Amino acid sequence: MNTLDWEGKVGDEIRTVFGEHQVGLPQPETLLSVSQIDPSGFKSFVRETRAILLVQKGEKEGVVVKKNKYSAPQILVYATAKDDEGLINLIKTKGKDMMHTFQNADIKFLQSLFKKERLADSNFKTLKNLGISIDIPKRFKLVDDTGDFLWLRQHLKSGIARGDGTNNILIYSVPLEDETKVADNITAVRDTIGKKYIPGSKEGMYMITEQAYTPFTFETELDGKKAYETRGKWEVKNDFMAGPFLNYTIVDKKNNRLIVFEGFTYAPSVNKRDFVFELEAIAKSMKIK
Incomplete structure (x- = not known):
């Protein structure tokens, strides 16, 4: 996502939702680890990351999930809204669903590895x-x-x-x-x-x-x-x-x-x-x- 948005209120909402702590651990650890990159740097090996959230502005608001676009296995979640307010609301209402999408993909990936060496x-x-x-x-x-x-x-x-x-x-x-x-x-x-x-x-x-x-x-x-x-x-x-x-x-x-x-x-x-x-x-x- 855009670095300006990441450093502003949209980024704050992502950090709040995706920064939820996993219960039952002795020290605080988030459910997912998140790092940001500007769209200008989204190329070559970065695009082959296994789990990617693309936050963007556009007329067609909503969340779209795509698989294996740049590598496999890979899950891409596109979060689109018209403006900052729309993006904040989208992350607030759909953020947990996005997290579950990433977690479930990670579980399936691990299970595919375990099945080979079970x-x-x-x-x-x-x-x-x-x-x-x-x-x-x-x-x-x-x-x-x-x-x-x-x-x-x-x-x-x-x-x-x-x-x-x-x-x-x-x-x-x-x-x-x-x-x-x-x-x-x-x-x-x-x-x-x-x-x-x-x-x-x-x-x-x-x-x-x-x-x-x-x-x-x-x-x-x-x-x-x-x-x-x-x-x-x-x-x-x-x-x-x-x-x-x-x-x-x-x-x-x-x-x-x-x-x-x-x-x-x-x-x-x-x-x-x-x-x-x-x-x-x-x-x-x-x-x-």
């Missing part, structure tokens, strides 16, 4: 027993697979102050008892699982939901089924380890159970948004038979 579902007793197919990249290594509970871990090699950080995936199921209470019980269920399966370094230490921070739970859909997305922070009881978690609790009425996917990150000295976003892309590839 672990075989048949390698894991728990996935077979639960009738689950999911695209988890091979860099995740097995920690525990009981037949009822699966734990996979990826070691994060760079930028971590205290040893290797990790990205972790948990998959398990619990009985569906009262559908009206599913959302209220998510924290209690994950704390029970943490105590049983996720130990700390010493006796009496195990993973719990951070008590000083209330998780955010949203109703959503996964694999065509009603689900709840919960974002919050975990900690180890009686220890100083902590980080963000992402939990999807899926209502599988057909089998009278809840399927739970949880991802959690331990990366004490770096930003964690992108690690959690990878876990989200993996979770959303899940298919329940």
Whole structure:
């Protein structure tokens, strides 16, 4: 967009809408990272960027989405209005839809990469027993697979102050008892699982939901089924380890159970948004038979 507009009220509105923070992270991080370039510099390799928002003035007001115009995969969103006031209103009313368009494209891009290097579902007793197919990249290594509970871990090699950080995936199921209470019980269920399966370094230490921070739970859909997305922070009881978690609790009425996917990150000295976003892309590839 025009540099003058970027430095004025139109740019302020973009920074407000696109500067929304991702919930559930220990430090403030925006949902998307945004940088501006003037139309005069929009050429050569810049045009091949994967996600582009073009803000422009014109008679035909509205938002148009195009794909793969200069490279692939690529998503271009054209936001057009007659004047500054129109652009501000357009970004205010349609900005979240634009963000979701970019996020969904990023998820599909990551999933296409993970599908090429996925672990075989048949390698894991728990996935077979639960009738689950999911695209988890091979860099995740097995920690525990009981037949009822699966734990996979990826070691994060760079930028971590205290040893290797990790990205972790948990998959398990619990009985569906009262559908009206599913959302209220998510924290209690994950704390029970943490105590049983996720130990700390010493006796009496195990993973719990951070008590000083209330998780955010949203109703959503996964694999065509009603689900709840919960974002919050975990900690180890009686220890100083902590980080963000992402939990999807899926209502599988057909089998009278809840399927739970949880991802959690331990990366004490770096930003964690992108690690959690990878876990989200993996979770959303899940298919329940």
